[in-house]
Amino acid sequence: MNEQHSAKPHITVSNMTMAYGDFIIQQNLNFTVNHGDIFIIMGGSGCGKSTLLKCLIGLKEPSAGAVSFDGEDFWGSDDDDRLTMKRKFGTLFQSGALWSSMTLAENIALPLSLYTTLGEKDIAELCSYKLSLVGLAGFDDYYPSEISGGMNKRAGLARAMALDPEILFFDEPSAGLDPISAKLLDDLILELRDSLKTTIVIVTHELASMFSIGDNSVFLDAATHTQLTTGNPVELRDTSPIPDVRNFLLRGEPNELSDKGKAL
Amino acid sequence: MTTSATLTVDRSTAGQAMLVFSGDWVISAKRPEIDELLGEFGTEGAAISFNSDNLNDWDSALLIALCAIHQQAKQYQLSVNLDGLPDGARGLLHLALAVEERKGARKSARHESLITRLGNATLDIWGSCVEITAFIGELVLSFGRLIKGKANYRKSDLAVVIQEAGAEALPIVGLISFLIGMIFAFVGIFQLKAFGAGIYTADLVAVAMVREMAPIMTAIIMAGRTGAAYAAQIGTMKVNEEIDALTTLGINPIDFLALPRVIALIIMMPLLTMYSSLIGILGGLAVGMSMLDVSAMQYLVETQSALSLSTLFGGLFKAVVYGSLIGIAGCLQGLNCGNNAMAVGQATTNAVVMGIVMIVVSAAVLTVIYINIGI
Known part of the structure; x- marks a missing residue:
């Protein structure tokens, strides 16, 4: 899991401040996500993880600072350039957020029909293939309301992958999934990264999953309204000098590993 | 049977205040x-301890x-000894006090003066005017993109909404229009018959329906x-993050x-209005034929x-205007x-109220x- 990838910055966040009106959510955020990384955004409830994700995927403009993709400023670009950048993202929302008036196949087909010149047959084949990737082969003509929450989430992932994005964003992917499904989803995420070289950004507080798949992370703190640290989640757990971060990653339990780490 | 709860203060030891709980300290007692009881407390600075030997439930x-x-003890910085409390109560108290109350988290009741509220309400109205204007602007841009063929929407969606806003509305529009036509004819016949001009009921119903009532x-x-x-x-869709999903794919939700x-x-309102006018005239015809001494042909020729x-x-132009206003109100409230769940109910209410106000x-x-x- 600590496999080294070419450390080429993909997403760079510099001096970013997010606020709703006068209410500052987070300020002075600085971190870099490299190509092929699985990057975890973590922190306690209500610290602004989801808001940070919104700033990254273009739903909310930060009140200061910049986000850039491959060195290109995202919020400073004009609408057309921003749209081009957006098409390189795929996002899996917390609830799946499938369009409820369309079947699963139509959900996946929509971005394909808008942004590619593929014919109907090709699109239908692609949809079936993407659905089979997430274990939903044969569910093409089901409506989101006819399948379970976990299946909705997987179908949402299939839609996020429709355009073979360079970056996949996940908002709490394992929330509401049973442990086995959550593990399968983690495996799927690793597989996607390894085979497609996709950069992956995940908002989560599922400890097991962040330790098993995370390469790098940023820890947001609700009290100080800024990031406390960045780094590999396992290393942070074992060696972080910041008690709050270790506490969070060890669920507030005694830090045996960290003591060992220090002794070494 | 619960006995009533009592709390007494035992000050027999100097510098000590022992709070003695007895009886049933339950919500129903x-x-x-x-x-x-606490009013006098704290000023003398006595250390607090507890006795719960006679505490039942x-x-x-x-x-x-x-x-x-x-709270009181903290305010006057008194020392508190919890030993005399039941174990469970001590545990729960620790739990309740483990996390300090967050400063500013408690919402204070605000009393605003009439002028403040009036001012805020006025600003709200101004705000919603700005909102509508901005939304109409967005829609015009969107129409521009449609004409240039750059608007992202699904033709099948358009077909579905046309069906919902058209064919499926026929029964209710038909029923209401027929009744309105009949009511107009009744009123007209009673007034005009007095002058021997009963046949002009046909004119009344026709003009009223086509020009004003049907639209x-x-x-x-x-x-x-x-x-x-x-x-x-x-x-x-907004609650379910579906709109966010559109936006992140670069699809403009307005388009x-x-x-x-x-x-x-805009397409279906004029058609429905024509249908409504026709049915209204038929309603008038039904009443006219039964109450006036005219044939259907005479009534229709007069019409x-x-x-x-x-x-x-x-009338049709009015229908187009009303139709676009209804669409604007519904979509604007939905997108905002x-x-x-409560917000969805509010949005629906606002859409109907705003739609009807704009229509009138x-x-x-x-x-x-x-x-x-001179039309």
């Missing part, structure tokens, strides 16, 4: 007012009292039926959701002579919906314009 009521005592009644039905449905659909719906209403093309087109205001404006240009 009669309990002393803890604030009154207890629940959250005891904890509420303990929390209040703890406005259809519009009000559609505001309640379709405008509300748009707000609820789009609002629910994708609002444009087809507004187009559907035809009363109507002109400009009357018809005047908050992120919870524009009806008045259009009538004045029509009179001035």
